[in-house]
Each structure stands twice: as C-alpha cells, then as structure tokens.
Amino acid sequence: MDAIFSSLDVTYFLLVSLGTIIGILFGAIPGMTATMAVAVCLPMTYALDLNHGLALLLGLYVGGISGGLVPAILINIPGTPSSITTTFDGYPMTKNGEPEKALKIGIASSLFGGLFSAAVLFYFAPTLADWAIKFSYVEKFLIILFALTVIASLCKSMLVGIFSGVLGIWVSLFGVYDMSKGGNGELRIIPEFMSTYLENGFSLLPLLIGLFGLSVIFDEAQKGVRDEPADNVKLTSGRRFQWSVFMGQFANLIRSSSIGTFVGMLPGVGGSAASVLAYSQTKNFSKDPGKFGTGHPAGVIASESSNNGLTGGALIPLLSLGIPGDSTTAVLIGAFTLQGIQVGPLFIGENRATWDIMMIGLVAANLIMFGVMYFAIRHIAKVITVPKYLLYPGIMMMCVVGAYAINSGIMFDVWTLFIFGLFGFLGTKLGLEIAPFIIGFILGPSAEVYFVKSLESFGTLTIFFTKSPIAVFLWVLIAISVGYSIYSTRKAKSHERHAGNGEAFAK
Amino acid sequence: MTSISDLFKVQIDFERSHLLFPTMIEWLLAAMALAIVVTHGPKWLAQLRGASIGARIKAWEVDKRRLFGCLALTPVYFAAMEPVGSIYPNTGVGFLITSYAYGFALSWLFVRDNDRRKTLLMALNALITPTIVWFLFAHVFRITLP
Numbered sequence: 001m002d003a004i005f006s007s008l009d010v011t012y013f014l015l016v017s018l019g020t021i022i023g024i025l026f027g028a029i030p031g032m033t034a035t036m037a038v039a040v041c042l043p044m045t046y047a048l049d050l051n052h053g054l055a056l057l058l059g060l061y062v063g064g065i066s067g068g069l070v071p072a073i074l075i076n077i078p079g080t081p082s083s084i085t086t087t088f089d090g091y092p093m094t095k096n097g098e099p100e101k102a103l104k105i106g107i108a109s110s111l112f113g114g115l116f117s118a119a120v121l122f123y124f125a126p127t128l129a130d131w132a133i134k135f136s137y138v139e140k141f142l143i144i145l146f147a148l149t150v151i152a153s154l155c156k157s158m159l160v161g162i163f164s165g166v167l168g169i170w171v172s173l174f175g176v177y178d179m180s181k182g183g184n185g186e187l188r189i190i191p192e193f194m195s196t197y198l199e200n201g202f203s204l205l206p207l208l209i210g211l212f213g214l215s216v217i218f219d220e221a222q223k224g225v226r227d228e229p230a231d232n233v234k235l236t237s238g239r240r241f242q243w244s245v246f247m248g249q250f251a252n253l254i255r256s257s258s259i260g261t262f263v264g265m266l267p268g269v270g271g272s273a274a275s276v277l278a279y280s281q282t283k284n285f286s287k288d289p290g291k292f293g294t295g296h297p298a299g300v301i302a303s304e305s306s307n308n309g310l311t312g313g314a315l316i317p318l319l320s321l322g323i324p325g326d327s328t329t330a331v332l333i334g335a336f337t338l339q340g341i342q343v344g345p346l347f348i349g350e351n352r353a354t355w356d357i358m359m360i361g362l363v364a365a366n367l368i369m370f371g372v373m374y375f376a377i378r379h380i381a382k383v384i385t386v387p388k389y390l391l392y393p394g395i396m397m398m399c400v401v402g403a404y405a406i407n408s409g410i411m412f413d414v415w416t417l418f419i420f421g422l423f424g425f426l427g428t429k430l431g432l433e434i435a436p437f438i439i440g441f442i443l444g445p446s447a448e449v450y451f452v453k454s455l456e457s458f459g460t461l462t463i464f465f466t467k468s469p470i471a472v473f474l475w476v477l478i479a480i481s482v483g484y485s486i487y488s489t490r491k492a493k494s495h496e497r498h499a500g501n502g503e504a505f506a507k
Numbered sequence: 508m509t510s511i512s513d514l515f516k517v518q519i520d521f522e523r524s525h526l527l528f529p530t531m532i533e534w535l536l537a538a539m540a541l542a543i544v545v546t547h548g549p550k551w552l553a554q555l556r557g558a559s560i561g562a563r564i565k566a567w568e569v570d571k572r573r574l575f576g577c578l579a580l581t582p583v584y585f586a587a588m589e590p591v592g593s594i595y596p597n598t599g600v601g602f603l604i605t606s607y608a609y610g611f612a613l614s615w616l617f618v619r620d621n622d623r624r625k626t627l628l629m630a631l632n633a634l635i636t637p638t639i640v641w642f643l644f645a646h647v648f649r650i651t652l653p
Contacts, residue, residue, distance in 0.1 A: 047648035159546060163539040170532045177525035186525040214581075221577040224570035225617040389617035390628065393610035394636040396581070400588075400602065401644050401652065409651035414585050422578070448528040452519065455527075461515040 007051040007357050015048070015055040016361055020368045023063020027070070028383045029391070030077045031220055034064025035328045039212045040395055042205060042335060043402040050339040051357045057335055058358065061328055062114060062311055062365035066373060069106040069304055071384050074099055081272040082307035085279040089292060089299030096295045100377065104241035105297050106304040107373045109253065113305035114366035116257035117264065117312025121319075122359050125348060129320035132345035137457070138467040141450035142474040144443045147267035147323050149478050151436040153485030164433040168440025169447060175201035181449045197412045205334045206403035206416040207441065211434055212327065213399040214421025217392050222425075227387050245297050252282050252298055253305050260306030264313020267323045267439055278306030312362065319347055319355070323443065330438045338406070576616045584609040592653040599645035599652030606637035 019041070026037035037060045045053030068080030073090035086106060093102035135143070152161030174190050175198050177183030190198045246253070256278035263274035282302035283292045292299050314325025315332075322344035324330035336343050341351065348355045373380060403417040404410070424434055454463060465475065519527060584605055592601020610633035618625055644650040 043644060043650065044648075046650055157543075157547070159539060159543055163536070163543060166532060166535055166539065170529070170536060173529045173532065184521055184525050188525045188529050218574065218577060221573040221617070222569055224568075224619075225573055226619070387618075389614045389619075390632045392617060393606075393613045393633065394640070396584075396613065397602075397606050397610070397637055397640050400585070400606075401640060401650065404602075404653060405644070405650045409653070411585075411589055411653065414588070414653075418582060418585060421581075452524055452528055455517050456519050456524075459516055459518060460512070461517060462512065 007353070008360065012052060012055045012357075012361070013364060015052055016059040016364045017368050017372075019056040019059020019061075020063035020365050021059075021372055023060040023065075024067035024070075024369065024373060024380060025063075025383050026060075027064040027067020027079045027083075028380055029386065029388075030071045030075075030079055030384070031216060031388070032391075032395075033080045033212070033216075033328075034061055034068075035212045035326075035331060036216055036395075037061075037064040038328055038331045038335075039205075039209045040398045040402065042209070042331065042338075043398065043405055045335055046338070046405055050336075050341060050354060053335060053339065054354070054358055055361045057332055058361040059365045059368070061332070062308070062362070062369050064328070065308055065311055066107070066110045066114075066304075066369045067380070068307070069110065069300075070103065070377070070381055073102045073106060073300070074381060075384065080307075082275055082310065083303065084272050085275040085303035086300055086307075088279065088303070089294070089296045090303075092293065092295035093297070093300070098295070101241040101245070102295075102297075102300055103377050103381075104374060105245055105300045107370060107377070108243075108246070109256075109301045109304035110308040110373075111366055111370040112253050113257040113260055113308030114311055114369070115363065116254070116305070117261040117309040118359065118362045118366065119312075120261045121312035121315050121362070125316045125320045126355075128316065129345045129348045132321050133349075135345070135470070136467065137450040137454045138464055139470050139474065141447060141454060142464065142471055142478070143321060143323065144447045144450070146474055146478050146481065147317075147439060147443065148436065149481045149485075150266050151439055152433075153481045153488075155433045155436065157431075158482070158485040158489065160431055161433045161436050164427075165436035165440035167432070168437035168442075169444035170440075171437075172201060172441045172444030173448060174198050177448075178445065181445070182453060183449075202416050202420075203403075203406055203410075203413050204337065204442065205331075205406045206413040207420045208331050208334055208438065209399050209402050210417040210420030210422075211424040211438065212331070213395060213402075214417060215424030215428070217396060218421060218425040219428075220388065220392070225388050225392070227385070227389075246301070249298060249301050251285075252301050255285070256282060256302040256306040257309040260309025261313035263306075264310035264325050265316045267317055267325060274310050275303045275307045278302045278309075308366075315358075315362075318343055319358075320345060322347075322446070324439060327435055327438055330442055333442060573616055577613065580609060580612055580616065588653040597651070599641050601653040602645075603637055603641045603652075606640070607633055610637055 022041060023034060023037045026032045026040075027034055038057055041056065041060055045056055048056065065080060065082060068078055068083035069086050069090065071077045071079040072083040072086035073094055076087050076091040078084045078087055090102045090106060093099065132143075148162065148165040152158045152165055155161030155164070170189075173188065175195075176185055176187050179185040187195055187199070259278040259281060260274040263277060279292075279299060279302045282298055283289050286292065286298060288296075310326065314329045317323040317325045318329045318333065322333075322342070324333050333343060341347070341354075399417055400414055403413045406413055427437070428434060455461070465471065587605045588601045590601070591604050592599070594600065611629055614629040614632060615621070618629065641652065645652050
C-alpha cells in the first residue's frame with residue numbers, strides 16, 4: 001500500500017491531466033490520432049519512472065480517443081478513426097443547431113464507456129493472467145497465431161492481413177538469434193556489413209514512431225496539407241444539453257460499452273470496428289431505426305461509449321497475455337520495455353502496485369477527460385483550426401527526439417524512423433495493413449522462441465495439436481476466426497454483386 | 508516401415524536453429540505473395556488496362572510539391588544533424604540549429620496562400636518550437652540529442 005501512495009503524488013495526477021489534455025488536442029485535430037499522441041509524447045517519459053510515465057501515457061490514450069468526437073460532431077470529419085460513426089448523428093445535430101448538446105452527449109457517453117471498460121479490465125485481466133500462467137510454449141505460440149488470424153480476419157482482405165502480420169514477424173527476426181532467449185547468437189537475414197546497425201534488429205519505438213508519426217505527415221503532404229477554415233467551426237449553443245437525454249438509453253450505453261470493451265480485447269482490432277458494430281447494433285435494436293443518421297442522440301451515445309470502451313478492453317490482452325489490443329497499446333508495450341518491464345501473464349502478480357496505480361490512472365484519466373471536455377469544450381473546439389503548417393514541424397522534431405534518445409543517442413534509430421515512416425506511407429497505398437504488421441513485429445521474436453523450443457522439447461509437429469485441451473480449444477478459435485473472415489468476405493461480395501445488379505437493372 | 512507420426516518428427520540442429528523459423532517465414536511470405544497475386548492479380552490487371560499511368564497518378568491526388576519536398580527535406584534534416592552537432596558535441600546544438608532551418612522550410616512547404624503575416628508566424632514558430640523542445644529535453648530531462 002505504501003508503494004501505491006508514494007507514487008500517487010501531485011505530480012502523478014498532474015501528469016495524468018497533462019496527458020489527457022494533450023491527448024484531447026491530438027484527437028481533436030483531424031489526421032492526428034491517439035496512437036500518434038502516445039508515440040510522439042513517448043520521449044517525455046524517458047526521464048520519468050514507470051508509474052509517472054504510465055500516468056502520462058494513459059492520459060494521452062484516453063484523451064486521444066475522446067478528442068476525436070470534436071471534429072466528428074462539428075465539421076463531419078472524424079478526429080480519430082474510432083469516431084467515424086459519431087459523424088453519422090453528431091454532425092446532423094450540429095446542422096440542426098445542437099452542436100454543444102451533441103458534444104456533451106458524446107463526452108458523457110465517453111466517460112461511461114471508459115469507466116465501464118476500466119471496471120471490466122480490473123476484474124477480468126487478473127483472471128485471464130492467472131489462467132495464462134499455466135500456458136506452455138505450445139499454447140503461447142497458438143495464442144500468437146490466434147491473435148494474428150483475428151487481426152487479419154477483420155482486415156479488408158484476410159490474405160493481405162496475414163501477409164502483413166507475417167511480414168512484421170519477418171522484420172522482427174533481423175539480427176542475431178537472441179542467446180538470452182535460448183538462441184544460438186548467430187546472425188540471420190541481414191548481410192554481415194549491416195550487423196553494426198542491426199545486430200539486435202530494428203528498435204521497436206523508432207519503428208512505431210515512424211509508422212504512426214512520420215507516415216501520417218507524409219500522407220498529409222501527399223494530400224496537400226489542407227486546413228479547416230476557422231469559420232467552419234461554429235459552436236452555437238442551440239438547445240441546451242440536459243441529462244434527461246440519457247433516459248431510456250441505459251441499455252444502449254451498456255451494450256455499446258460492452259461491444260467496445262470486447263472488440264478492444266481482440267488483438268489489433270481498432271476502434272472503428274468497435275464503433276461501427278455498436279452503432280449498427282443500436283440501430284438494429286431501436287424502435288425508430290429511421291431516426292439514425294438524422295441527428296439522433298442514441299447514435300452519438302452508441303458510438304462514443306463504444307470507442308471509449310475500447311481503452312480498458314485493449315489493455316486486457318496487453319497486461320494479461322502481453323499481446324497489444326490495438327495500435328496504441330502496441331506503443332504502450334514499447335514504454336514498458338523501456339522501463340525494463342515485460343508485460344505478460346506474470347505482470348499483474350509481480351507488479352501489484354503498478355497494476356493498482358495503472359487502474360487509478362485510467363479512472364482518473366476518464367474523470368479528467370470528462371471535466372476538461374465538458375467545461376472547456378468551447379475552447380477545445382478551436383484547436384481544429386490550428387494550421388497544420390505550424391503543427392507538423394514540431395511533431396517531426398518530437399519524433400526525432402523520441403527515436404534518437406531511445407538508445408541514448410544512436411543516429412541509426414533516426415534513420416529507422418524515416419525508413420518506417422516511408423514504409424507506412426507507401427505500404428498503406430499498396431494495401432498493406434499496418435496493425436497486423438505491428439503486432440507481427442512485436443510478437444515475432446516470442447513466436448520464434450515458443451515454436452522452436454516446443455519442437456526442440458517434443459520433436460514433433462503434432463504437439464501443436466495434441467499438447468492439451470487448451471491447444472485444441474485455441475485451434476477451434478483460430479478456425480472460427482478464419483471461417484468468419486471467409487464468410488464475411490463472401491457476404492460482402494454477394495452484397496456488391498446484388499448492388500451492381502440493382503444498378504444495372506436501374507439503368 | 509515409417510509410420511504417419513514419423514512424418515511429423517523434427518530434429519533441430521542447435522548450430523543451425525537460427526535459420527529454422529526465418530526460413531519458414533520466408534517460404535510462407537513467398538506462398539502468400541503468390542496467393543495474393545493469383546487472387547488480386549486479375550483485378551489489378553484490369554485496373555492497369557483501364558487508365559493511363561498519368562491518369563492514375565492524378566486520381567491518387569498527389570500534391571507533388573509538398574510530398575516530394577517533404578520526402579527530400581526530411582533525410583537532409585536527419586543527415587545534417589550529426590555533422591552540425593559535432594561542432595559543439597553533447598550539447599544538442601546539431602538538433603537545435605538544423606531544426607530551426609527544417610522547421611521553417613517544412614512550414615514554408617506546407618503553407619497555402621502565403622503572406623507576410625503567415626511568414627512571420629512560420630519564422631516565430633521555427634524559432635520557438637525547436638528551442639522549447641531542445642530546452643525541455645536536453646536541459647530539463649537531460650536527454651541526449653545530436
């Protein structure tokens with residue numbers, strides 16, 4: 001208990017607040033995401049201890065996800081991918097003269113979703129971790145395989161999704177086969193002359209900052225770096241927000257927050273999937289589905305409670321299995337590594353104080369997010385109009401600081417930043433999926449150790465199917481995720497065909 | 508006589524164990540690349556036949572000046588940092604000086620409808636932002652900068 005109270009000082013809560021405010025601002029600027037906020041602000045944690053660093057990062061995470069509702073409601077552009085469905089009813093509410101009401105509905109729903117998912121995280125993660133402690137290398141390898149198939153099954157094309165994940169694994173294997181993990185210390189994949197730079201492979205954080213920081217700026221440059229004209233952002237009071245708008249919405253709040261939390265638990269699945277699913281379910285269950293898309297508060301409630309439900313959900317596989325639930329938690333894994341802490345089944349049991357402090361930080365971040373956004377929404381809304389030509393140079397500099405300082409001054413890490421910035425930019429144009437790539441990169445070295453050591457111990461490939469009932473269960477889950485992907489692809493194609501036939505018929 | 512279970516037996520030579528997983532992954536990548544070409548290839552071919560390269564680039568909405576300018580400026584910025592920093596080693600001056608220049612150049616590249624007010628804003632931003640970042644990280648947090 002002493003360890004908890006010694007860390008919960010004023011600085012801790014100031015850092016949560018600072019992180020939340022910066023996160024909200026990042027989320028509120030279209031094109032900048034929560035992941036970018038965490039990646040760009042990582043260098044600020046280099047000088048902090050783990051608990052204080054986590055305070056800042058959790059604030060950034062919650063703030064970044066929540067801030068996306070501001071441009072979604074005011075200018076019909078989702079600030080983060082997870083607020084895409086907020087535009088469906090939020091923007092019509094703005095057009096109907098209710099921007100402030102829409103924003104406050106979104107903010108309150110975000111708070112509910114965030115706290116709901118924090119409660120699920122608090123009760124569920126330790127149980128899952130206790131269960132996962134019993135896993136042998138075989139089951140751990142199958143968990144990684146399952147994670148990759150789940151991520152891939154939710155990509156546009158499962159094949160491309162798996163390809164991206166396997167490519168991430170391949171890139172993670174550059175350098176020597178780590179002796180500390182039972183490897184033989186021999187170099188592989190890269191030529192000998194590159195061993196000076198890549199003996200230990202690419203560093204995780206420069207790679208992440210490149211993919212989520214630099215590539216976004218390259219992408220904006222390609223699109224011409226267009227700013228939102230200030231007069232597009234109108235925050236007229238209109239009809240005032242009243243809490244009574246939530247009357248009869250309790251089921252919607254619970255359902256959407258649960259969907260968000262559950263989708264967050266699936267590795268690599270982003271918030272847009274959560275909010276789309278929650279929105280469509282709310283519409284299906286509604287007595288007036290026709291009202292959706294015309295400025296119906298239930299739509300905003302579903303979207304915002306689900307995307308904030310994602311925050312606690314995505315931390316569950318991270319803290320109990322060591323598998324990031326989304327791209328932002330992938331960056332958080334980098335922050336843990338930086339502090340010398342391995343996240344996985346043993347994390348909660350061995351770092352009880354850190355776990356409790358994290359939970360307090362997560363709840364605090366949600367409450368601070370609500371306080372800041374509810375009472376200062378008029379001022380936050382103005383951030384949308386800050387010109388990008390002034391913002392991007394500063395972001396680029398933060399990216400450089402983050403990459404250069406991670407290994408105490410290695411210039412190659414800055415080049416890694418550039419390489420993966422370019423890779424992220426060009427890769428997405430070619431159809432590669434970045435989320436599976438990142439998960440593959442993070443889990444690749446572990447997958448190798450689990451796979452090779454299982455074979456060394458048992459000497460047969462059949463062990464992956466026969467080791468235990470858990471292994472069989474995991475294969476069933478893998479089959480379900482692959483089956484689901486094939487089914488949904490076929491369904492989408494059939495829809496397209498029918499739509500095409502319909503159009504042809506109409507002509 | 509070999510039984511079916513013998514087909515799945517694997518013996519790993521520790522000396523060459525570093526190549527087992529990467530080789531598997533490379534084969535898997537090659538197989539998937541082939542599968543992607545087979546499944547998506549006809550669609551790509553149809554698109555290729557459908558429009559000229561120029562029309563496709565146009566459809567891709569490339570702001571050539573800003574994209575290629577940014578792609579050229581960034582490596583120059585990175586490459587200049589260490590040589591400039593070596594003049595006053597371990598002070599982060601390389602980062603500071605190159606960031607002044609890069610900050611202004613990037614703003615100038617990205618700005619639309621430039622005027623005197625915007626130029627002044629860009630110049631101030633290019634001076635203030637790197638100075639704050641440098642002071643915060645190199646002096647307050649004591650983090651190594653080039």
